[in-house]
Every structure is written in C-alpha cells, then in structure tokens.
Amino acid sequence: MNSNNDRNERKEITKRSEDYSQWYLDVIAAADLAENGPVRGTMIIKPYGYAIWERIQRILDEHFKELNIKNAYFPLFIPERLLKRETEHVEGFAPEVAVVTHAGGKKLEEPLVVRPTSETIMYETFSNWVQSYRDLPLLINQWANVVRWEMRPRLFLRTTEFLWQEGHTVHESMKEADAWARQMLSVYQYLAEQVMAIPVIPGIKSESEKFAGAFCTYTIEAMMQDGKALQFATSHNLGTNFAKVFNVSFLDRDGNRQYGSQTSWGLSTRTIGGLIMAHSDDKGLVLPPWLAPIQVVIITIGHADSTGVVEQKAREIAEELKKAGIRVEIDARQLRPGEKFYEWEKKGVPVRIELGPKDLANNEAILARRDGGEKVSIPVNFLARKINSLLADIQTNLYKKASQNMVSKIKKVDTWDEFSRAVEAGNFVLAHWCGDAEVEKQIKEETGATIRCIPFEQKAEDGECVKSGKPSVTRVIFAKAY
C-alpha cells in the first residue's frame, strides 16, 4: 500500500475542521451517493446512495407489515381546492408548492398542486373508506416522491423533490391515535439508533414548530458531529382537525356518528444526510454495518495472480459469508491495492478483507475495519465467525461514538449569556422557556436556535425562562438545525 499516493488522493475531501459544509458535499461526491439534477434543488440519487435508501425502505416496510399497515398509492396531483380546505395546512405549505397549470396541450381549468404531502387527497378518500368502527383502525402507508420548493437546497437535507414514506391512520379515539403516533415514533427511533447507530432525543414539538394542521407533533432529533440538530423523523397526532374538514367520520360502537382521530408520520431521504453527518470522517463515508448495503468487501491483492487462485479463493470466502447472511462484494480488479482500499474506504464499507498470494500460502487473510483502521491477520477458516462479531462491534462502537459526541454537547444553562455562548459553540442547549411563541421567535432571530423538542424524558422542574425571565415548568432543547 502506497501511503504517499493515498495521502495525495485524499486531498479530494475537505477536512471537517476546515469547512464542515464543504466536507459534507465532498463525502457525497467521494462515496458516489448523489449529485445535483438539472433543475436547481433537484437531486439524482446514484446507485450507491439509492442502495442505502433501499435498505431503509426494506427495514421500515417489514416493521410496517408486522404492524398490519397496508401500502397503497395515491395520486401525485392534488386539486388546489382540496389543499386549501384545511386553513393551517394550506398556510404551511402554500409557499412551497409546485403547480401544474397546463397538461395535454391545454390550460387546465383548475391548477393542480404537486403533492407536498398527502393528508388532503388521502382524507378526502378516507371519508368514503371509513363508515363504521369496524373499518378502524385504518392503517395506510405510501412510498412516494413529494415536492417542496426549496430556497436553500442541499443534497439529501433539503431537496425540491424527495423520496419518503408517509403513513396515515384513522382511529376510534384520540387516546388510541396518540398511542399510535408515539408507537410510530418508536419505530423510527429503532431505525435511527439500532440500525443507523444514531442516538436521538424523542420529544414533542413546540406549537410553532409542529406540522401545519396537527394537534401535536412528535419528533426524534439527532445531533450531527458539529453539534447541530437534524430532525430525523416526525409523527403527528392530528386529532380530529382534518377529520372535521374532510368528514372522516364513523358510526361508533354505540351507534353514534363520531369524527375519526388521525395520525400521520413520515421519514425521508433526508435521513441519509443525517447518516453522513453523524458518522463519516475526513476519509469519507462511514456506514453502520446493520444499514450498509455492502458490509464486507474482499479485495484481491497481487498482479501476479494470473492463475486466478486468489480470485477463486475470494469467491469461496464470499459464498461462505453470504451463507452466514453477510452482504459481501469482491473487488478483483487489476488495480494497485492502495487504490482499491481507498475507494472502498470512501464508500464507508465497514470491513475490508485483504487477500493476497502470501496470505493464502499461510491460509490467512487480513481484516481491516473502517471505523478504526486496526488490521488483524486471521486464519481463513475463522473468517465467517469473526466477521459477524466484528460487525456487531463496529455497530456498537459507532453508536457509542455518536452518543459520546451528543452527551458532550448537551449543555444545561440558566442565563442568557450562557445560552448564547452555548448555542454559538454548537450545542444542544437545555434551558427553561416560558412557553410564549413570541419569545421563541425572538430567540431564533437573535441566536439562530430553534426549539428542537420538549424531550419526553424531561421532568417537570420550576424555573425561569432563559430569555423572558417568566416562570417555566420544564426545560426544552434549543439548537441550530439543518
């Protein structure tokens, strides 16, 4: 391995310490995840980036099916009049929508909105699907693209079109709907923490930050390496707000007509942006093993392998690992080893197996882990067993690192001076807030920090609002956010 050459090639990726924002874009390019589309703010998700999205889809979809949620598909185009029916909702989305005015060579009689989310079009339909308590709970999910015009686009984090799933349910009671909204949040928390190794803080949004039209919004908030927050996913208890507007009502067990209590919950390709910023380093992407589309890459070494012995052995090992349920790829290209190592490092593959003629002669292979770079030599026969525990160890290690980063950057403050400095330094700031939206707005204007959530775990505690000095009953988390 030619380390000089490696150093040269690595210059491609800007260091985090130099320019975090440019580093993020460099990692996406280096790992070949995505690129800008021809229309400003649109994104082309390249095969490796899409493979990560497919992993997320597969894992969530399996959970959804276990919960008896049914997938369906609703139209992309929403008549403008439908979107306008829920006042808060349209106010929230109107500035962001894209509008189709012409189709089939003619001007349309009514403009069509390209869905920014599907509450309105779905609930208009749910009003027919739901008649009796026997039709409940109605549990529908859709995998789809949505469009929200972005003023400051950024690959994965804010794109004009993005991919997501949106779940929409109807329940007999507010209590059941609320429990469901929280349950779906815990599914997202599972994905974030157990699969993507990203610790999150679950909580409730303030009134100004909640979803347009919701009764309340639950969120899981993740911390990036720079201490900024990323809203990982949200789940909304919609109460009967939309049900009243769209007449989603049912005959209850006592024969009375009632409005359904509803929830909606979504997770998007934005989480891939969070994934990148949670784990990656100056060498490129770092992927947690349970998510990684490729967990292990076997790299053949040695131009002299004209007999194909090494490649043959690589195939045997790959077959064995596949049988053990490991996602493995072989790189048998006739390139310098350093070049191959470097490429897979950029792509964040958790484990690399180096296999050369000398190693084979000793019946050994070299194992290198992406999260630490530690290399060990190991008998080929033990590979499958060793790798499963190695993957588990890497997964734990990444979660631990991210947790340590988070814990070290949560600051409890009680004065405005401390608050401003803690926000500026890139922290999650636990501070008292009086509950006044005007004060929240003022804080945002002065520091750039928003209320990320009122954590579920936050206990009642009497105090004074860090800004207004008015009484407060609990601390909330303020932070700058992506």
Place this chain on the structure above:
Amino acid sequence: MNSNNDRNERKEITKRSEDYSQWYLDVIAAADLAENGPVRGTMIIKPYGYAIWERIQRILDEHFKELNIKNAYFPLFIPERLLKRETEHVEGFAPEVAVVTHAGGKKLEEPLVVRPTSETIMYETFSNWVQSYRDLPLLINQWANVVRWEMRPRLFLRTTEFLWQEGHTVHESMKEADAWARQMLSVYQYLAEQVMAIPVIPGIKSESEKFAGAFCTYTIEAMMQDGKALQFATSHNLGTNFAKVFNVSFLDRDGNRQYGSQTSWGLSTRTIGGLIMAHSDDKGLVLPPWLAPIQVVIITIGHADSTGVVEQKAREIAEELKKAGIRVEIDARQLRPGEKFYEWEKKGVPVRIELGPKDLANNEAILARRDGGEKVSIPVNFLARKINSLLADIQTNLYKKASQNMVSKIKKVDTWDEFSRAVEAGNFVLAHWCGDAEVEKQIKEETGATIRCIPFEQKAEDGECVKSGKPSVTRVIFAKAY
C-alpha cells in the same frame, strides 16, 4: 353456505357476456383493487391492488439485481429544453405532458415537464458518467411514477399517472445493446407467462408503432379474453440516436471516441389491467398462485366456536403453511360462511380452506379452488403437501386456459374480406402486409386494428398484402388493442 344469498350478492358484477367493459370495472371494484382519484384520469391504488404491484416489483427487482442492474432515482421534473432535444421523442410525447409553470410562489423562468419517461434527463447525466469502455455496460433502473395526459382514461390500462420501472443502459456496441434489449424482453416474458400465467407473443413493432426516438421496439403482446390485445411490456434498442443528441460517448478499447449504444425498457401498473382481463370470471378476480399476494385463505366456520378451538387450529395450520413458504391469511370473522367465501372469491385468492367444528372432529378440512370451484375433503395433516401441488396445478390450469383462448383466436387470413370479419370478431389476425405505413394507417382507420408486432417466430413467407395486394415477405399480427 347459503347459495341463494350468494346468487343475489353476485349480481353486483356485470356478466362478461353482457358488457365486457363494465365487467372489467366491476371486478376492480369488487376485488377492491383501485378507484378513481379526484383529478380525471388519476387512480388511487388500494391496498390489495398495491399488494399485487409489490409482488410484481419484488419479482422483477430480484431478476434485475441478478443481472447486476443498479437502481437509482432521477428527478420528476425535466426542463422543457431537455425534452425537446431529440426531435422524434418530443413529437411523440409533447401532446401528453403535464407542465409546471409556477413554484415557490413564483412563475418559473423555464417551464418544467413532469416526466412522461426519463430518457432525456437520464442521458444528459449518463454523458458524464460514461467516459471509457471501462464504464460499460452501464445498467440503470428506476422505480417511479410517470405522467402522460390521457384522453380516454381507464383504471390501470390508461391512467394519467402510473407506476412503472424504466431501465436504461449504455453498451459498447449496437450488437450488445440489441442482445440486451431482447434479454430484458425475455425477463418480461418470464413474468407474464411463468408468474402471471399470461401467454404472450414476442416480436418487433412496426415503424409507426415503435417508441418515439428508438431504433426499434421489441414487445410482448398478450390476448385478453375478448380477443383484444394488450401490450404487456416493451424493450427498445435505441441505437445511438439519443447518444448523439446527449453526447453519451466513450473511449473504446482502441482509444477511439464512440457513441454508446443504448436500450430502455419498461413495465407498468398497466399489466395489472391485463392480469384482470386475462383470467377473471363473472364471480370476480382470479389470481395465478405464483403472483397472488394471498395464495390461501383459511376460513373458520361456525358461530358456535365460542371456545376458539377452530380459530386456534386455523392459526396452527397457517403457521405450518407459512413454514412451507405459502402466503396465507386467516378469516375468523363472525360472519356467515357464504359471505366470507364470496368475499375471497371476488378477490381471486387461489385456494380456500374451510375449517369448521365438524371437520375438525374428523381431523379434516375442506379445500376449494378458485379456478374450478371443485371441493375436496382432506386430512389436516396432509394440507401443506397437498396445497403446494394444488397451487402448481392451478397455475398450470390458468396458463392453459389463457393459451387455449389465444390459440383459438389467432386467425391466418389472406383476403380483405376475411381480414375485416376476423378483426371484427375479436381475433389476432396473421396477415401479409407490404410494409407501407400508409397502408397500415388505412387498415387502422377502416377496422380499428393496429399491427401488434411482427412475431419473432414468424418465418419468411412470400405473399401479397391483405390490403394493398403488393408483395410481402412475412405475416404480421393485426388486432384491436387496449
């Protein structure tokens, strides 16, 4: 089972012999597959219809991955100037496109076309991705929604928005591209014949029927029960037409710059329309077992089952069938058996297991097949073994029935008089055609029949064009089509 009552309920579905067109819509409603969206021509795919699409997706996607095709995602919005770059292509699609003119609260500087297909936006990008023969073949697929404004919409068959996969490849040579296009057609043929039990005729499209911008279009054509054709899927050899316009070029093995040879191929939710019309009957949907989202439904019988013994046994059987790889559901609702039978019949589930207290006492269950209605009593212990062979038998039977229908409605004719009568009666007509597009147009205007394809299997044969009398070297298939 109350057969009187069943007869009454069955009146919901119009008979095929009375009104084939209404029967089609009735089956969709009865099986709960889809309904119209609020914008004319749009479709809401309901959970059971979407489950069928998910089966198709899963099967195709596995094949694609085996062929090393990579999934990716390209933007929904195509700048108008891009779509306009390939002349034939824009002429083909311009009348059908939907156009976004406003977004983010402003009029856009350039109108955006909602993708009717993605050749233009993808190939603009491929021109960067492809530099050397080492980058080839480039094999990309995308699962997406597309929009084509429909004048005569019809659920599944012609909807303004539909779901599909579109594959796009770049190859070193025209020969390789052509072989690839044919290979993908054979993947579609596998899905149609082996999974969906629909026999198809593979062939090549005439110049007037080929894809706008293609060098040539391969197709598989299916026959519906009424003798009309349905284009099941197409695969295009694009030659270097698009490559020249979008500069998709590469340095070949000899160091010369060459244009890439390209293919594109797609299959959409339209095939579900074909599925319905190929197998279903006056009782509702009929699903081939290898495709069916639910292959077996276990129906509990007897209100007296207050102890839950029957339901418990149903669960045990379901677990056993699941272990045998069978997709099974239990219907333990406290409804009359006839009502339950009827519902699952409408949904086309291939096999029904009836389980009542009396059957259980004898350690037996009753098996009924959707394709014939034949009922047999069978010891519970033999169920799993019996059902696998039963499913295979139903699959074969459906394919055989559809084949017999097709064979009986392919007519070889040599005179114009015979031709007109054969088309009118609902047949695939094998006739000589001189190759003149004007004659093809005239035939379409007079009879409504189009050239479905020139079948691969059609041998060279000298003859006279059935319309113009001019010399012809092979027969082609004419038919009315959906």
